[in-house]
Amino acid sequence: MGAVGFTTSIPVEILLAAGSRPVDLNNVFISSPQAHSFVRKAETNGFPSTCCAWMRGIYGVLSTVEVDEVIAVVRGDCSQTQALMEVLQMEGTRVYPFAYPYDRSSQAMEGELRKLREHFHVRQDEVDEAKRNLDRIRRKLNRLDLLTWRDGLVSGEENHRFLVASSDMNGDPWAFEREVDAFLEEAAGRAPLPAPEGLRLGYLGVPPIWQDLYRKIERPGVRVVFNEIQRQFSMPYLAPTMEQQYLEFTYPYEVFFRLEDIERETARRGLDGFVHYTQTFCFRQIEDKILRQRLPNPVLTLEGDRPEPLDARTETRIEAFLEMLQREKGTATAAGDGN
Numbered sequence: 001m002g003a004v005g006f007t008t009s010i011p012v013e014i015l016l017a018a019g020s021r022p023v024d025l026n027n028v029f030i031s032s033p034q035a036h037s038f039v040r041k042a043e044t045n046g047f048p049s050t051c052c053a054w055m056r057g058i059y060g061v062l063s064t065v066e067v068d069e070v071i072a073v074v075r076g077d078c079s080q081t082q083a084l085m086e087v088l089q090m091e092g093t094r095v096y097p098f099a100y101p102y103d104r105s106s107q108a109m110e111g112e113l114r115k116l117r118e119h120f121h122v123r124q125d126e127v128d129e130a131k132r133n134l135d136r137i138r139r140k141l142n143r144l145d146l147l148t149w150r151d152g153l154v155s156g157e158e159n160h161r162f163l164v165a166s167s168d169m170n171g172d173p174w175a176f177e178r179e180v181d182a183f184l185e186e187a188a189g190r191a192p193l194p195a196p197e198g199l200r201l202g203y204l205g206v207p208p209i210w211q212d213l214y215r216k217i218e219r220p221g222v223r224v225v226f227n228e229i230q231r232q233f234s235m236p237y238l239a240p241t242m243e244q245q246y247l248e249f250t251y252p253y254e255v256f257f258r259l260e261d262i263e264r265e266t267a268r269r270g271l272d273g274f275v276h277y278t279q280t281f282c283f284r285q286i287e288d289k290i291l292r293q294r295l296p297n298p299v300l301t302l303e304g305d306r307p308e309p310l311d312a313r314t315e316t317r318i319e320a321f322l323e324m325l326q327r328e329k330g331t332a333t334a335a336g337d338g339n
Contacts, residue, residue: 002068007058007084008077009167009233010098011113011246013130016173018120020068024168028065029057030209035307038063052281053209053306055080062093069094071116076100076252079283100252109243131242134169134235137177141166141234144184149200149225149269153187156203156224157214163230164207199325200270202226204262204291205277205284209304216310216318217275221326225269228262255287259294266297273298273325275318280305298325 003021015022029038038060039053047056055078062070072085074097085095096119101108117127144162148154162180169176198221206229218224232251239245250258265271276292276299278285285303292299300321302314310318 003066003171004069004071005062005065005067006071006073006098006168007081008073009249009251010071010073011116011127011242012168013127013134013242014113014116014120014122016130016134017122017126020120021171022168023065023067023171025058025061025065025070026054026207027165027168027170029054029061030207030211030307032061034064039306050281052078052080052279054078054206054279055084057307059084059087062088069096071096071098073098073100073252075102100246102253104247104253104257106243106247109247113242113246127242131245134173135238137169137173137180138166138235138238140177140180140184142236142238144180144187145231145234145236147184147187152223153190155214156201156218156227158183158187159224160203160207160214160227160230163227163234166234198222199272199322199329200225202228202262202266202269202271202274203230203277204228204274204299206279206282208277208302209279209307210310211307212309213277213302216315217322222322224275226265226271228258228265232261255290259291262291262295266295271297272329273321274300275321276301278303298328 003023004015005023005025007025009024012022029035032038035057039056041060041063042051042056043049045059047059070088070093072081072088072095074082074085076099085097089095098116099112101112117124141163144154145159148156148159162183165176170179201217201222201224203224203226214224229251232249235245235249237245237248239248250261274295274297276288278288278301280303288301292301298321300317302317
């Protein structure tokens with residue numbers, strides 16, 4: 001069974017129907033202890049330092065990971081992906097372009113899915129069967145998310161780890177399902193928490209390039225109970241068709257469509273504030289202005305560049321933000337008690 005790499009979440013059901021092993025190159029990059037070396041290799045091979053570190057990391061990963069071809073998402077993800085695709089093609093890597101329709105057109109999405117099916121020589125009924133199998137795992141991930149925000153039995157970092165892995169199911173959906181099952185059983189046996197207290201935060205934006213961010217945020221009285229994009233990778237809506245599923249997937253589309261999901265989950269989960277992660281040299285940094293103006297609660301915007309531990313300045317900003325939220329929540333609670 002050959003491996004197929006991809007640059008961001010794609011209709012992985014089609015790969016599985018074709019008997020291929022899905023490999024999210026982002027996950028390979030950021031989970032590797034050699035993440036720094038992948039970035040440096042890209043720079044040595046001519047990638048500019050002003051190129052997104054994720055692009056450099058993906059390029060470096062492909063020098064060590066064997067894949068039959070790469071699916072490059074040329075619309076709906078990083079604006080630099082097309083250039084990466086061209087470099088890979090020049091160096092002899094087979095590349096297939098996939099594009100999420102900018103206007104979320106059903107007709108355009110159906111056409112992209114059809115072309116991808118034809119590229120991998122699979123029938124629609126085979127893809128539908130793969131979707132049914134993955135939806136069984138996704139229902140379990142929905143339960144894991146519920147244990148995070150409703151029951152307080154799963155940390156934000158644990159939630160992040162499982163949901164971000166759902167983009168490729170760690171290359172083996174059945175092994176991943178067993179891991180999810182074991183974790184859910186372990187989490188269900190944890191001591192139940194009292195009624196939710198303290199700060200309830202939402203994490204917005206792409207998964208962080210820093211590996212220690214959650215450990216710097218979460219502590220007694222502070223929990224991350226919403227991971228926006230990671231949750232989207234798990235396809236939480238369980239849409240009945242492939243076309244609808246990838247039209248409801250908010251990540252590739254305009255920020256206003258993402259905001260509908262964020263605002264809905266803010267109310268449902270009772271969020272007090274947000275940490276918005278932005279990647280250096282990413283066009284999505286511009287969208288921070290819209291998020292800050294539209295969201296009802298305070299937003300701390302953090303910018304990351306390379307895969308390294310948090311710097312002291314960023315840690316100080318996190319501490320100040322949490323202290324501010326705690327003061328505001330304490331003031332609001334005291335005012336409410338006096339009424």
